[in-house]
Amino acid sequence: xxxxxxxxxxxxxxxxxxxxxxxxxxxxxxxxxxxxxxxxxxxxxxxxxxxxxxxxxxxxxxxxxxxxxxxxxxxxxxxxxxxxxxxxxxxxxxxxxxxxxxxxxxxxxxxxxxxxxxxxxxxxxxxxxxxxxxxxxxxxxxxxxxxxxxxxxxxxxxxxxxxxxxxxxxxxxxxxxxxxxxxxxxxxxxxxxxxxxxxxxxxxxxxxxxxxxxxxxxxxxxxxxxxxxxxxxxxxxxxxxxxxxxxxxxxxxxxxxxxxxxxxxxxxxxxxxxxxxxxxxxxxxxxxxxxxxxxxxxxxxxxxxxxxxxxxxxxxxxx
Amino acid sequence: xxxxxxxxxxxxxxxxxxxxxxxxxxxxxxxxxxxxxxxxxxxxxxxxxxxxxxxxxxxxxxxxxxxxxxxx
Numbered sequence: 001x002x003x004x005x006x007x008x009x010x011x012x013x014x015x016x017x018x019x020x021x022x023x024x025x026x027x028x029x030x031x032x033x034x035x036x037x038x039x040x041x042x043x044x045x046x047x048x049x050x051x052x053x054x055x056x057x058x059x060x061x062x063x064x065x066x067x068x069x070x071x072x073x074x075x076x077x078x079x080x081x082x083x084x085x086x087x088x089x090x091x092x093x094x095x096x097x098x099x100x101x102x103x104x105x106x107x108x109x110x111x112x113x114x115x116x117x118x119x120x121x122x123x124x125x126x127x128x129x130x131x132x133x134x135x136x137x138x139x140x141x142x143x144x145x146x147x148x149x150x151x152x153x154x155x156x157x158x159x160x161x162x163x164x165x166x167x168x169x170x171x172x173x174x175x176x177x178x179x180x181x182x183x184x185x186x187x188x189x190x191x192x193x194x195x196x197x198x199x200x201x202x203x204x205x206x207x208x209x210x211x212x213x214x215x216x217x218x219x220x221x222x223x224x225x226x227x228x229x230x231x232x233x234x235x236x237x238x239x240x241x242x243x244x245x246x247x248x249x250x251x252x253x254x255x256x257x258x259x260x261x262x263x264x265x266x267x268x269x270x271x272x273x274x275x276x277x278x279x280x281x282x283x284x285x286x287x288x289x290x291x292x293x294x295x296x297x298x299x300x301x302x303x304x305x306x307x308x309x310x311x312x313x314x315x316x317x318x319x
Numbered sequence: 320x321x322x323x324x325x326x327x328x329x330x331x332x333x334x335x336x337x338x339x340x341x342x343x344x345x346x347x348x349x350x351x352x353x354x355x356x357x358x359x360x361x362x363x364x365x366x367x368x369x370x371x372x373x374x375x376x377x378x379x380x381x382x383x384x385x386x387x388x389x390x391x
Contacts, residue, residue: 304380305353307380
């Protein structure tokens with residue numbers, strides 16, 4: 001790639017390389033230079049990702065407890081996996097996760113696509129609205145969790161007053177984070193508030209990728225706006241919607257921070273998603289071997305979904 | 320088609336690789352297994368489905384990894 005100065009990127013890199021380093025590198029083959037640059041990253045990845053993964057796989061076959069490092073570590077075979085996969089409590093945590101994933105994905109997809117469709121109309125001030133809508137996505141989940149905890153306060157929280165103004169019920173008559181029927185919805189609302197803009201962004205990319213001539217042809221054929229939406233907009237944006245759904249599905253499946261900050265899995269175990277159960281097994285009951293097996297089960301599930309995600313991504317790319 | 324498969328004289332269009340074992344359908348099958356495994360893991364109806372969900376997902380992933388190297 002030639003820049004305005006007439007020097008290529010490689011030439012400019014050569015110019016800024018210190019002479020001492022250039023002397024050392026001079027004489028090495030291109031393959032060797034590539035290895036020199038790649039090796040630190042590979043070592044870092046091995047140390048941070050691959051080694052802990054292999055270590056966790058090994059621990060999952062043992063009775064190791066991190067709070068008893070001197071106790072003998074026995075190989076228990078597949079019994080950790082067996083007890084997790086036959087435990088009704090863990091199964092209950094999975095169903096809580098499933099409900100959370102289902103509702104967040106549904107709400108975020110519907111709202112995200114609707115917002116993208118509206119933003120795509122390019123009305124006056126749509127740039128400002130896009131920026132405002134995208135703001136929650138840019139916040140840290142820790143910050144979001146903390147300030148929504150305040151918003152949900154029954155005495156001083158704004159959320160209860162807004163609901164009271166809209167429905168007429170007294171603001172202190174319900175507690176979003178402390179009541180069994182409301183707590184799961186409190187988390188769904190926060191997650192949807194935070195991540196709908198992300199889905200909107202992907203859907204917007206999908207909508208903007210539809211060529212105008214298709215709509216023009218539909219206009220010539222006197223297709224109604226409703227027909228254009230069902231026959232052009234939705235089918236052509238569908239791969240992008242699928243991508244957003246899959247990505248949010250994976251993210252919500254391993255959701256931890258927001259749930260931990262808002263409810264900590266409570267009241268009771270109403271909002272105890274799989275990652276909260278995992279944290280309790282690992283750092284409250286100190287069943288490290290057992291929780292390692294649980295982590296591997298979750299990892300395999302996420303890995304499977306990631307495979308599908310990559311396949312969907314390739315399909316979108318090839319369009 | 321003039322391109323040849325490595326070391327073979329058959330054109331790509333007439334590959335000896337069985338039609339059913341080509342990448343596309345096999346990847347779809349592996350994807351279906353992964354989806355089935357995830358659904359079995361997250362469903363609230365039968366404990367036995369939950370018990371076999373992990374194995375199903377694992378088989379799907381291993382299959383996906385292998386069949387993604389198959390010819391188209």
